Amino acid sequence: MKTAKKYFQEHGFLVLNNVYPKEQIKSISQKVIIDIQKCADELNCPIEDYLAGVSRWLNPSPVTESIDEFVQTSLKQIAGNFIKEDVKLSKFNIISKSAYASGPVPCHQDIAYSKEAPYEFSIWLPLDDVSLKEGVLELLPNSHLGKIEPAIDFWQPDFIDTMYLSSYWQQNFVSLPVQVGDAIVFDSRIWHRSAANTSGRNRFSLVTRWSRVDYIPTCKIPDKIPANFGMWTCGALTESILKQGLRHCFQLNITTDLENYIQLWQEKLAEEKQLPFFIEMGQTQKALRSLWILHKSAQMHNGGDAQGIVYPNVWRHFLNPLSAWLSKS
Ligand SMILES: O=C(O)CCC(=O)C(=O)O
Structure with a gap:
């Protein structure tokens, strides 16, 4: 046996x-x-x-x-x-x-x-x-x-x-x-x-x-291939798009951290003013809220997103239309 x-x-x-x-x-x-x-x-x-x-x-x-x-x-x-x-x-x-x-x-x-x-x-x-x-x-x-x-x-x-x-x-x-x-x-x-x-x-x-204890891998492990917006790039890109968006949409020219950019956008969206690009408001607010929770949990609880749901949702509902508008303006 x-x-x-x-x-x-x-x-x-x-x-x-x-x-x-x-x-x-x-x-x-x-x-x-x-x-x-x-x-x-x-x-x-x-x-x-x-x-x-x-x-x-x-x-x-x-x-x-x-x-x-x-x-x-x-x-x-x-x-x-x-x-x-x-x-x-x-x-x-x-x-x-x-x-x-x-x-x-x-x-x-x-x-x-x-x-x-x-x-x-x-x-x-x-x-x-x-x-x-x-x-x-x-x-x-x-x-x-x-x-x-x-x-x-x-x-x-x-x-x-x-x-x-x-x-x-x-x-x-x-x-x-x-x-x-x-x-x-x-x-x-x-x-x-x-x-x-x-x-x-x-x-x-x-x-x-x-x-x-004496393990040494015998297989060849290839390098990661970072995507434009993916696991290894989405944090920095999100921060940069949110920052540019605040400057171009609201003349809010500030340098701060991701948490603050998320909160500022949440406040702006709650004001219900017309944006120069189309978003589905409910989905966007939900996606930004999940992003804020994930971000805080990463800092305070070593939390993460095992399924890869949060950042792709923020991209689909908000960053994609925002960055398309930014590239034209
Ligand atoms: O627990 C899960 O749902 C996935 C686990 C998994 O893929 C892993 O541990 O590598």
Whole structure:
């Protein structure tokens, strides 16, 4: 019979059933929910709005603080026992796929995003039961043995998940429904995604990244290819367009930070004056509010956007028409 490690090395993933008692994981889940609620309160916003803008908390964060010790001790032991060598932790996150940000995480290979500090494998621990409807993890078996492609920039507003649409993916992917207490181990080179959450229920997971202590990647990791407006460029570009817009629309010639530019635009839009370009006001206000929440949460809670929803929405509803007008004026 194949050992777990051998199966993992051949196929690039493995489901470990019942590694923890359900009650233990449920108590972790309850702490996480309480801490997320505290973060939302701190920003003075309803939990629905907070979870619409923020769907990832990278340790150290107020959301991960209560589980740091569990990861560093108990989960570390599980990781080491599984791979049968000493392991080191690279990082860990809580990821949410809530009723308010329920989209898929497109197909990607994790290692492509961490060329500077590559890690070997992830242990993905569901904090809620995950059926096919709760944003299930999907993987392409054996794809860890192929080439590493440049990191997929799924924050581009016109992004299309070509891997997901390919007949190769459609014919070969596997879905991995799991229960609280189970864990999924997957190689950092394997192609994977998480599906949309269509259940209407929130789903949280604890996602931890590990390597054997002497791990040195043998694969070639290509450089990132930054898009005009995408994951690695959208922050600076948003700041610059918002600033130029305030100057040209309202003769407001100030140099400040992103938070202030967002707030100034929110105030101007609330005045309901006619703008020299067309926007759908409700969508724009919603998009700017989510951007403000994401931005504040990034500063205060190490929060992020796992699905790439917030910046593309700001682009579609506001920055695109604004920058088109700016380039003509
Ligand atoms: O938890 C999720 O929804 C996505 C996880 C993922 O893609 C990853 O950990 O690389």
